[in-house]
Amino acid sequence: MTHAIVEMNNVSFHYGDRQALSKINFTINEGDFIGLVGPNGGGKTTLIKLLLGMEKPTNGSIHLFNKPIDKFKQKNKLGYVSQKANTFNRGFPATVEEVVTMGLTSKLGYFHRVSRQDKEKIHHAVEKVGMENYLNENIGDLSGGQQQRIFIARALVSEPNLLILDEPTVGVDAENVKKFFDLLHVLNKQNITLLLVTHDIGTMTHHASKIACLNKTLHFHGNPNEFQSISKDELSEFYGHPLHIVTHDH
Numbered sequence: 001m002t003h004a005i006v007e008m009n010n011v012s013f014h015y016g017d018r019q020a021l022s023k024i025n026f027t028i029n030e031g032d033f034i035g036l037v038g039p040n041g042g043g044k045t046t047l048i049k050l051l052l053g054m055e056k057p058t059n060g061s062i063h064l065f066n067k068p069i070d071k072f073k074q075k076n077k078l079g080y081v082s083q084k085a086n087t088f089n090r091g092f093p094a095t096v097e098e099v100v101t102m103g104l105t106s107k108l109g110y111f112h113r114v115s116r117q118d119k120e121k122i123h124h125a126v127e128k129v130g131m132e133n134y135l136n137e138n139i140g141d142l143s144g145g146q147q148q149r150i151f152i153a154r155a156l157v158s159e160p161n162l163l164i165l166d167e168p169t170v171g172v173d174a175e176n177v178k179k180f181f182d183l184l185h186v187l188n189k190q191n192i193t194l195l196l197v198t199h200d201i202g203t204m205t206h207h208a209s210k211i212a213c214l215n216k217t218l219h220f221h222g223n224p225n226e227f228q229s230i231s232k233d234e235l236s237e238f239y240g241h242p243l244h245i246v247t248h249d250h
């Protein structure tokens with residue numbers, strides 16, 4: 001039986017006079033791996049802000065794990081890796097272990113003492129992303145792809161059921177993109193539901209179990225085969241410009 005962990009019902013959102021989202025009905029089921037795609041300004045970031053409780057819908061309702069979002073207190077169930085996560089420069093004075101610890105302290109408060117159990121969680125999260133040999137390295141000395149793994153570990157440390165990733169493969173080379181998706185599949189098999197915002201539709205159709213296409217309204221939400229059967233003209237109309245999709249075979 002599938003369990004809905006996110007339910008958006010008839011959700012609209014305005015920034016002042018500007019409507020960013022209109023009448024969105026969107027469900028995320030436990031175990032989904034959803035690629036959220038759409039043109040620039042289509043409302044992807046806004047939708048994520050609503051899920052994270054950073055903005056409130058102008059109309060409609062959101063339920064997280066069967067609770068109305070304003071009654072939902074288990075913030076640890078949601079993990080978020082932002083687009084700007086890997087911007088640490090060389091020499092940034094924090095070790096991998098310290099960065100991953102921030103994933104707990106941001107939820108528990110900075111004065112929360114890190115217990116032995118917390119340490120175990122931190123090490124476990126770092127192991128999950130295959131970076132256990134780098135715990136004492138400075139984050140700024142790692143490659144972009146390695147830093148990205150650490151930010152995923154930071155999001156995983158609070159043991160989320162839903163992991164939201166915003167444009168995680170921008171600026172990552174093809175080999176590391178492949179490794180990154182391998183990691184996401186492992187996490188997905190471990191029952192972590194994934195919502196990945198991306199402009200790379202071609203890669204997404206190979207990896208995601210569902211594609212959601214957003215341009216103010218939700219134009220499509222279904223499996224990648226159904227998505228690929230949408231005509232190029234229809235997609236270009238939805239995007240507002242001709243679209244060239246590069247598909248990657250693995």
Ligand SMILES: Nc1ncnc2c1ncn2[C@@H]1O[C@H](COP(=O)(O)OP(=O)(O)OP(=O)(O)O)[C@@H](O)[C@H]1O
Pocket residue numbers: 015018019020038039040041042043044045046047
């Ligand atoms: N803080 C804000 N104030 C006013 N308008 C905003 C604000 N943030 C976003 N918008 C507008 O809301 C619409 C949706 O923006 P949003 O950032 O959600 O789109 P997006 O799909 O994430 O875009 P991109 O792919 O370029 O990151 C756009 O028209 C944008 O200009």
